[in-house]
Amino acid sequence: MSPASQEETNLLNLFQRVSGIGVVAAKKFVDKGYKSLEDLSNDPNLTHHQCVGLKYVDEFEKEIPRDEMENLLAIVKKTLNEIDSRYNMEACGSFRRGANISGDLDIILTHPDFTEVEEKVVKRHKATTPLLAQAVQALEKYGFLTDFVSTGNVKYMGVCQFPGTDPRSNQPYLHRRIDLRFIPHENYYTGLLAWTGDDELNRIMRSRAKELGYTLNEYGLRRRIKTETEETPGEKIPINSEEDVFKKLGMPYMEPHERNLRGVVKKKYLMYEE
DNA sequence: TCGACGGCGCATCCTG
DNA sequence: CAGGATGCG
């Protein structure tokens, strides 16, 4: 590779370390002649997301130890239960699958007043529901949330920081990426399943559902209606636990820590290749 | 053998 | 201005 295009590749990779900068934006900045993150920081037209990403570019690359994840989650649970005990929340992703380290904190949130019907009504009228905003406000009040990346009716993306000094470093705790995702009450378990993953398991369960004439996603398990010309989602199967979904698909229940399939499946194929 | 390989919420830009 | 398209995670 020529020196020039090597430099360009290096810069593209450098800029994409910033949250909010993908391949398109990175290329744009290279074309502008930027050579460093400092050049980037002098651009007056960065999006808000990119500003936050740049501010914490080093901190966001640091992994989060499991005990800190537990402490962060405990703060969110305690704070929200204080303002309304009917909030229900769980951290998903690799943390729920038992990982010792995580990249960010992904929390799904339900409340009995936020149903599928409610969500549709809100969407149709381009209205707002206060449930997520109230939760965010409560967490901001304690200084737990330090910056936002995006914030809407059902999804908040932002930055949080555990209070006090980290005994590991004798420094303040690092800033961590946090997502709060509101999902309709009756979709809690399929949402929990989908957002816990991993991706490989999601693919397997969705394709298995398809084979059995269902369609599975984070919004529920539905029967598929098959006519001569088209297939449409049919009535919803009631789901009251993650176990219910496995059962409907004729699969043995897998504990969250047993859902780390990424790579495992590949190994299986490699065995056949021998 | 050949096409699909995720869909979606939010921010922002584009178009009319 | 609204509605659609695109970038991003």
Added chain:
DNA sequence: GTCGA
């Protein structure tokens, strides 16, 4: 590159 249609 993998896998079902």
